[in-house]
Amino acid sequence: MTSGYWVLLALPATALAGVACERIASDYARRIDAGAAVDGATLCAALRAASTTVFLVCAAASLACVVVLILMRALGPLALARAGACMVLLLLALIDARCRVLPDALTQPLMWAGLLLSAAGLGPAPAAALAGAAAGYLFLRGVNAVFVFWRGHEGMGRGDMKLLAALGAWLGWAPLPEVLLAASLGGALVAVLRWGRQAWRATLPFGPFLAAAGGFGLVRGAVVQFPF
Incomplete structure (x- = not known):
């Protein structure tokens, strides 16, 4: 075809x-x-x-x-599964953009689906998928803990952590730095374009940017080279 x-x-x-x-x-x-x-x-x-x-x-x-x-x-089966995952990511992005929440009813099934597909031989190796899920959640949890210590309040919601864990289950641990880099650059660009010099004081949902970067990772592979 x-x-x-x-x-x-x-x-x-x-x-x-x-x-x-x-x-x-x-x-x-x-x-x-x-x-x-x-x-x-x-x-x-x-x-x-x-x-x-x-x-x-x-x-x-x-x-x-x-x-x-x-x-x-x-x-193929993997492409079909990733297409379904991209639909869930789109739904999560739209919900987070509207009401700034990433419901567990979507993030947790998405993570478990990635882990189960990996166990079935589709996607990354099971060890890489499990490490990706753990690394995604723990990294953002650590970043948020530092932010709480520095500013006295949380800088991101638990839904962002669970979404990155779900992406780690689908992509493995290696592409997560690329996903985070792309999502962070996208969020920073939107903030600067929208608020200008006051962008550093602004707050905006991170879920849509994580979902977009993760979707590109599912469809086209790595966003940028891992060493970078």
């Missing part, structure tokens, strides 16, 4: 999946703003509310494109 035909099917599936994720994230953020708990029940309620005709059409069209790709052997 030529790359042109692959793109013709993959891009519509990606766009339709993005529409579905945006709809779910909007409904979830609305419920959180209304006082709902940040838990799996609220997320499930948002999923049910999003199951309208538009959402079902988007999901059906995306599934049809994926099935065609599988039948034409243009999408």
